[in-house]
Amino acid sequence: MDNWVQLFREPEPVAIIVLLLLLGSLVQGIRRGASGSARRLFFFVWEAAVIVVCLIVAGRLASALSPVVAEWLNGQVHIPSRELNVFEQAWFTLLTSLRDFALLRYGVLFLLGYLLLRALGAFVEPLLERAVEGILRSVKEEPIRGLPAKRSASRVAGALIGTAHGAGRSFVFVALLFVYVSLMPSGWYADKISNSPLYTETASWLAPVAGDVLEGQGPVLAEAVQAQFQQILQRKYEIIDYAIPAEIEQAALYVTQDALTKEDKARKLYDWLGSRIAYDWDKADNYVQQGIWKEQTPTETFDTRKGVCIDIARLYAMMARSAGLEVRVVTGMGADGRGGYGPHAWNEVQIGDGDAGWIPLDATWASSGDWFNPPRFEETHIREA
Structure with missing residues (x-):
């Protein structure tokens, strides 16, 4: 009482x-x-x-x-x-x-x-x-x-x-x-x-x-809702990029013309983007230092031959779909090489059946090593969902 x-x-x-x-x-x-x-x-x-x-x-x-x-x-x-x-x-x-x-x-x-x-x-x-x-x-x-x-x-x-x-x-x-x-x-x-x-x-x-x-x-x-919300926001890129311009489709088919398997196609596209698309440091610096973000389409990335991780991942996804592959853009955190992590984007492509058939790759990091389905990929890439 x-x-x-x-x-x-x-x-x-x-x-x-x-x-x-x-x-x-x-x-x-x-x-x-x-x-x-x-x-x-x-x-x-x-x-x-x-x-x-x-x-x-x-x-x-x-x-x-x-x-x-x-x-x-x-x-x-x-x-x-x-x-x-x-x-x-x-x-x-x-x-x-x-x-x-x-x-x-x-x-x-x-x-x-x-x-x-x-x-x-x-x-x-x-x-x-x-x-x-x-x-x-x-x-x-x-x-x-x-x-x-x-x-x-x-x-x-x-x-x-x-x-x-x-x-x-x-x-x-x-x-x-x-x-x-x-x-x-x-x-x-x-x-x-x-x-x-x-x-x-x-x-x-x-x-x-x-x-x-x-x-x-x-x-x-709360984490599940936030992660799924991020996936829904990410889905807009897939819908926007679903219409594939003719020049990108032709380039993808040309790059993969000699590939015999899905994995061969995915690897050839990884090699092509990794060696031809440069990282746009000016765009990244503008965003980090001034908060200025420039949205660009896969077509712009293809034409200018430069972009940041999300731009490269979106272009890879578009070219992979042109070659008949199932692919998705993944967002999350990537290792920065100094013991920390920062916002990052990469791809997953399906080369086999079921969930086990999906493999990760990071064409943005191709210049620093082989990031096509390497061992312990998840140690340097933490997906949001």
Whole structure:
């Protein structure tokens, strides 16, 4: 009991908000009386139950439908081999991201499923509301005798019900804070929330129920979301570069004309770019020292014969696709030769079946050694996802 008294002796934001929720619900209860407060409390509980059920069902549906949708999109999405306008680029970026990125696909399916279930629940709620109104109206008060006393009793009962309603609202509020702090322990104001005595008291009740599920998932989930977001941003390059200019296609076919295998093709393209595309130090210095970034297309890299890592990786990907190879641009961190790492981009190309058939290569670093699928490539290249 002393703990609860102490909570309000030294007010802090969480306790103040909870106190306002309790007082607001108490005042509402007094104004509405017993029947009005009972109706509001019933629908508060009903709404909470519907939300929980919809969240659970939406999660199950998203898990079940995600692989089905991925397979369907894999067979349906075909990017036109022509220059795409801005809207087409955005549309195909969305479709291919939904096809390839499981976390994004699950999130979209979960949201759509939840909204659909809530919409279906909205059809049931008016029927339930009419039934509750009918029950409440059937409890008739005597018209004259004892009317003031009945009103007073109704207000007292309303106050009690309103307080219970406020307690429910407060518990939901603190539960949301608990989820926020558990998933994002380094998030905005999370440390202040954790130091709140009221939050600590309530979290001790929630932890046995949800703590094991949420504990430690915040950083992992945040990293996964950030990594997939970077992949989606990276996907725009693939969509933009899908239309292959004739001169680049002809060059790629010429370079790989004598190659007998996919690995031979990938190696010949690596050698060609590594020996003909110079690193653009001026562009890199402008970005590092002045924050000026010049976006350039693979065509510009091909014509000028210079570019930074992302430019070379994009040109390699375009030429590899021209030669019939499956290829992707990878972004992450590359070793700087001084014991540190800096932003970098390279490629992965598929020369065999399945995930094991993908090999890494770094045409940007070709002048410093053989970076075509070398041993321990991952020690110098750390991918974002």
